[in-house]
Amino acid sequence: MVSDKYPIFFQMEIPVVNLRDELATLSLRLDKSGVRPLYLQLADQLRQLINNARLHPGDRLPSSRRLAEELGISRTSALNAYDQLIAEGLLITRPASGVFVSAIEQAVTTPTDGTAHCQSGLGRPGASIEAAGLFDAGPDIDQFPFDDWARCLSRVWRRPDPGLLRDRHPGGYWPLRQAISRYLKVMRDIQVSPEQVIVTAGNRDALSLIATVLLQTEYSRPQVEHSLLQTNPPSQTNSTVWLEDPGYPQLRQGLMAAGAKLEYCPVDEHGMTLPAAGAPGCFAWMTPARQYPLGVNMSTQRRLDWLSRSREDNFWLVEDDYDSEFHYRKAPAAPLFNLDHQQQVILVGSFSKVMFRTLRIGYLLAPERLVEPLLAAQHNLGTLASMPVQPALAEFLEHRRFASHLRRMKRCYQQRRDYLFELLETHLGDSFCTELPDRGMHLVSLLDSGVGVTDYWLEQQLADRQVHVSALSSHYKNANVQGLLLGFSGSSEQQLLTGVKILKELLRDSS
Structure with missing residues (x-):
């Protein structure tokens, strides 16, 4: 009352x-x-x-x-x-x-700031706001259930299976491949057999495997007959790769190093746009669940258009399932992998966002006819994913505390997202235009044209003040859109407030 x-x-x-x-x-x-x-x-x-x-x-x-x-x-x-x-x-x-x-x-x-459950290490001896990161888009490791993780490691390695130490494990530790298959069924409603799951050391390792198989062998086209016995692939392979613009700068660098010819597709409100019909290409790499960096969720119609085009023009689709775990208003749309009935989609995922960055364990889901060539490439390149961690991760994914941890962090990150958005609207509304993202761990603030500085200048000046942000313009290849990428998931509310104050003071002093 x-x-x-x-x-x-x-x-x-x-x-x-x-x-x-x-x-x-x-x-x-x-x-x-x-x-x-x-x-x-x-x-x-x-x-x-x-x-x-x-x-x-x-x-x-x-x-x-x-x-x-x-x-x-x-x-x-x-x-x-x-x-x-x-x-x-x-x-x-x-x-x-x-x-x-x-x-x-x-x-x-x-607690002095009332955010004990959303702190980022400030209570540890020697920790500082600068060291913890004021706009951190990574997971909050202080909230991770390390006791449960340590118990999983201890149980596995107190009496390890001799085969774990002695045998080769093509594609990764088999119980982990099974656990990932079950995890994806629950989290993303993805039906995939463990045989199609290949454990990687993260997205860069997945990129290396995919580029090796698709760009350097006879597998550059999905709809042809292949033979693993063929040791001399055709002299002409299709090396064109379509990327989102804006997108990952590191992805561009990795593909160029692998010999790819890059073509860029602008991103609109529906996601990555399509190239001209009939254009030759090997594969398109995209982030439909949450486009990086803009945060656009690819529309269902655009997903269907890409699947249709890939069938008509005979190229692969690589679906980077970036930031799909943390959605705040509605469940993410069905992955391309689920909608694909022609076995032309490769899905790439990682546990670095839901656990911690240095875990270095990810996975790719391969169409059945690509499983053996990808395993062969992994054998030739060497398995980079840490084997000692894999059995513990297999057990941990089945732990009830892991599911509750994800639910808790989703609520925590949503709260931090809302808080940062309110701060930007209140203190920097005249300088930035910010949309509230419905998923992910960072938001994008577009710089007003009347502000007399560039996003790159702001990035450098903030770095000098131990505030680490990313200039939006550096993610574009064929455009010059000014803005900042501001993480919120790994920072406490006090850190976010401090970061906004520093940014506001910097803009005031530059005017």
Whole structure:
């Protein structure tokens, strides 16, 4: 109910049920007109109740849905508040039972910025805002369940399978290939046999394998008969590769080093546009789930157009499943790999976004007729994916904590995305035009034409101040679009605020 005494506050008398079904009445008040986010206000007050012994170990809290309804706030705000206190160790969840106060030994002090569950290492000795990164588009490793990961490593290597150390594992450790197949069925609704899964050391390794097979052998065309016994491929192979513009600068460099002839397709609001009909090519490399760097989700019609064109003109499609795990408003569209009935799509994925950057484990999903040539290329080039990590990852992907970690990080990243967007609109709305992305770990801010500096100049000046961003123009080949790529997933709200302040001061001083 709303009190007349506090017209701007939302109040609630909450019955908190403990394990003996005793009721205690608690009063919560949220200021909806204040600048502090509602979930932080709620987390602060619940934390204080725990620290003041008004809530005791074993007490059960209302469900997030009921809490949201009673307070007149969104369920997301209630979930974020609970998630924060769970991350601090103050609350625990029990399956089919609810949220409870944990059996803590001592009170936990209130974080100064209210973002304990979204910190990025600032609490460690010797850590600093600069070292942690103010616009970090990587995963927040402080939230990663390293205890569970360590247990997986320990179980595997305490008594390792002798075959793991002695035998070759073409395509990767077989149980990991099976686990990836099951993981993709749950996460992306991709039906793929473990035989089609090839473990890589990440996207660069996948690029090397794909370029070796498609650009340097007889497999440059999908719809022809092949023989693994053919040792002398035809002298003429198709080396044209279509890339998105804008796109990955490193991808361009890697393909040029492999001998590809690059052609660029502009990106519009529907995704990567198509080349002229009948143009000869070997393959197109694209990011349909979330185009890098613009964040466009390729429309269903555009996906179907690419599949149709690849069949008509006989070329491969490489689907880089970039940033597909973190979507905030709706589930991602069906992958090209699912829509392909002609076996002409190769899907590339990685675990660096959902785990940590240095894991260096990824995968590619190959059409059946490309499996053996890709395995042969991997054998000749040498397997780069770390074998000691693969059995632990196979077990970890099946762990229930991994799925809950992904759900928790999706909520955390969405919260950081919203916060950074609000900061940019409030403090830099006259200098940048920013769209709220519906997925991913970074956003794009377009530089207003009236600002008298370039994005590259801003990138360099910010780097001198230990703020690392990426100039949008450096991702284009045939255009000069000015803007900045600003990561939010790996930075706390305090870091994002500091980064925006530095950017604002830099623009002010340059005018």
